[in-house]
Each structure stands twice: as C-alpha cells, then as structure tokens.
Amino acid sequence: xxxxxxxxxxxxxxxxxxxxxxxxxxxxxxxxxxxxxxxxxxxxxxxxxxxxxxxxxxxxxxxxxxxxxxxxxxxxxxxxxxxxxxxxxxxx
Amino acid sequence: xxxxxxxxxxxxxxxxxxxxxxxxxxxxxxxxxxxxxxxxxxxxxxxxxxxxxxxxxxxxxxxxxxxxxxxxxxxxxxxxxxxxxxxxxxxxxxxxxxxxxxxxxxxxxxxxxxxxxxxxxxxxxxxxxxxxxxxxxxxxxxxxxxxxxxxxxxxxxxxxxxxxxxxxxxxxxxxxxxxxxxxxxxxxxxxxxxxxxxxxxxxxxxxxxxxxxxxxxxxxxxxxxxxxxxxxxxxxxxxxxxxxxxxxxxxxxxxxxxxxxxxxxxxxxxxxxxxxxxxxxxxxxxxxxxxxxxxxxxxxxxxxxxxxxxxxx
Numbered sequence: 001x002x003x004x005x006x007x008x009x010x011x012x013x014x015x016x017x018x019x020x021x022x023x024x025x026x027x028x029x030x031x032x033x034x035x036x037x038x039x040x041x042x043x044x045x046x047x048x049x050x051x052x053x054x055x056x057x058x059x060x061x062x063x064x065x066x067x068x069x070x071x072x073x074x075x076x077x078x079x080x081x082x083x084x085x086x087x088x089x090x091x092x
Numbered sequence: 093x094x095x096x097x098x099x100x101x102x103x104x105x106x107x108x109x110x111x112x113x114x115x116x117x118x119x120x121x122x123x124x125x126x127x128x129x130x131x132x133x134x135x136x137x138x139x140x141x142x143x144x145x146x147x148x149x150x151x152x153x154x155x156x157x158x159x160x161x162x163x164x165x166x167x168x169x170x171x172x173x174x175x176x177x178x179x180x181x182x183x184x185x186x187x188x189x190x191x192x193x194x195x196x197x198x199x200x201x202x203x204x205x206x207x208x209x210x211x212x213x214x215x216x217x218x219x220x221x222x223x224x225x226x227x228x229x230x231x232x233x234x235x236x237x238x239x240x241x242x243x244x245x246x247x248x249x250x251x252x253x254x255x256x257x258x259x260x261x262x263x264x265x266x267x268x269x270x271x272x273x274x275x276x277x278x279x280x281x282x283x284x285x286x287x288x289x290x291x292x293x294x295x296x297x298x299x300x301x302x303x304x305x306x307x308x309x310x311x312x313x314x315x316x317x318x319x320x321x322x323x324x325x326x327x328x329x330x331x332x333x334x335x336x337x338x339x340x341x342x343x344x345x346x347x348x349x350x351x352x353x354x355x356x357x358x359x360x361x362x363x364x365x366x367x368x369x370x371x372x373x374x375x376x377x378x379x380x381x382x383x384x385x386x387x388x389x390x391x392x393x394x395x396x397x398x399x400x401x402x403x404x405x
Contacts, residue, residue, distance in 0.1 A: 007094035014101050017132070021105060024124050025112065037124045041154065044131040048146075051138050059143035059307030062299065063134060063150050069291055070154035070319045072284060074127060076326045077162035081169075 006054035013047040034078050041071040102136050127158040143307045144232050151312055155319025160393055227371050229305035237374050241366040248348050255388045262395045281327050292320035300382050310378040314385030321390030332396030340398045347384030351377050
C-alpha cells in the first residue's frame, strides 16, 4: 500500500509543479510569476521529503531543509526591483 | 510504473523550463524559469540517487544564482529602462540548421552509447573497496580529498582565479552602487535575519561534519554559508568595500593554503604528495575550504574585493 501511495503523492506534487509552471509562464504581472516560483520551492520541498521516505535516501531531507532556508533570498532580491515599471517591462 | 511516469514528467518539465529560460518573452521570465529549472533539476538529481548533486544544486540555485540574476536584472533596467525590447537580436538563419545538426549528433552519440557494451566501472569499485581503510563513510568526500585530491586542489585555485579576474574588471564606481534591495530598517528584515542567519551557520557546520559520513561536504557547506552572506548583503548589513581587509584576504586564502601545506607535508617524511596524514587533515582542509568558498561566492556576488559591516539603528 505504502509502496504505491508514496510515488503517487510525488506524482501528484509534480503535476502541481507543472500547473504552477503555467502561472510562471502566463503571469500576467511580475508578482504573479514570482509567487508561482516561490510556490514551486514549497512544492519541491514536499516532493523531496516524500522522495526521501520512498527512495530511502535520508539526505534528501537536508536538501529540503536548504531549500526552505534559502527560499526567502529570491523574494528579498525581487522586492528591490523598481516599482511601477513591472507591467511595462513585461509587456513585450 | 508510477516511478516511470514521474521520471518522464520531470524530464518533460526540465526540457520545457530549459527552453523557456533561454527563450522567454522577457528577461524577467527567463530568470524565473531558470530558478525553477534549478529546483526541478534538484528533483531530477534526487531521482537519480545523487543527493550530493541535489544539495549543491539547491544551495547554489536557491541561495546565490537567483539573487545574482535578479540584481543584474535590476541594474540592467536602471541603466536602460527599455532593455527588454533591445536586448534580443534577430535570430540568425543558421540557427535552425545548426540546432537540427546538433540534435542529430546528440541522438547518434546517444544511440551509440546505448548500444555499446557497458564498461565495468573500475574506478568506482576501487574507491568503494579502499574506502574502509580511510575512516570516511562518504565515497564522494573520499574521491574529492583522497583519491583525486589534486583535482580538488586545482578547482579551489580556479575559484580564486575567477574571483581575481572578476575584480580586475570591476570598476570602482560600481562599488558605490548599493546592492541593498529595500529599507534596511524594515522590521520584517530584522526578524528574518534573526532566524535565518544563525540557522544557515548551524546547517553549514552540520553539512561540513556530515560530509565525512554521508551527504555534505565543503562545497555544499560553503554554498550555504555564502547564501547567508548574500542575504546580509541584500539586506544592507554587509556592503562592498574598497579597502582590502587582512581578515577577508586570509579567509579567501585559507582553503588553498591549508590544502597546499598539508598536501606538501607528507613529502618531508617520504610519503607521496597529497597523501593526507589522517582524518583530522581531511576535516581541517574541508573547514578551511568551506570558509574560502563561501567568501569567494559572496565577494563575486558583491563584485567587490572586500566587505565591510554596515550598522543600522
């Protein structure tokens, strides 16, 4: 049972990732794309944790820890972008 | 069965993300797709049973490159606000034929590689057989420091050379531009730093220590420590400095120098070069390399020769 449930959960999470990818692709605003990318980190963490259990690779928990710890850096760099220019710069 | 579907999905999204990150409609989208590509890549390494690579990818991708590209993008739109439209040169007519030829070449080589008789992995089995006598549990650390130590020594040298050449082309005026992304006194920033900075230091030391027996090592630990430095630069706690500080320079050199000195020492008592005298030497070199790698990455991020502390309130 657990042998099927764990990979099925990872599969579900990865389908979630692909749905999130659509949001990064379609936008429409920079903030939408950015939030989708951050959601990506969260889902990757979940997928890594389940993979660690399923593949018996406990080190993957450390990888998940790193992603949780460092995800905020990208958003800090993002908020430094000049405001108001978002849509104009992204209309191309 | 589910595993196969999983791997196929990861492969398809990797290819899609790779195409999007070099071919996106705007630079910003390209950057985000590249960041997401890094995350998907770490999932792929995890599926390939390579947690070390997954960890390096996660630490560098989430901690350093994403912020680096975001800062570069900000500089670009400050210099020239309509960057987006002018940056893209018209595609050459040769692009499609070259892409097809390169694809065909990869296909042919791939087919040949699949059909060729697989060679027994001599080096890998030799490492696993001899690992027991070294006291290390992680074959990757064993390869990096004992069996192929010379390569690692050269890699550390290359990292230093990369920093020196980056400094050679950095203009002094650029150092005056702040990398700080927002008001450093925002209360949320202080709270974030109070949690994340001690945690990164703790985790990097943990990874360094774990490197002897399981996944981890100097490079991953250094990347995490570098991410901590990037965070401090972004929030204005550390700034680029023009004055060379002895402390920073010592930190930059300590990895290379320890490796060279400990590697030369065995010659004195008739042992071969780089025959490290024991576990203590491995941990010493790993710790020194962690500090050097972290400092090099932070200085590359700040584009500076040195760092200074900035106080706020």
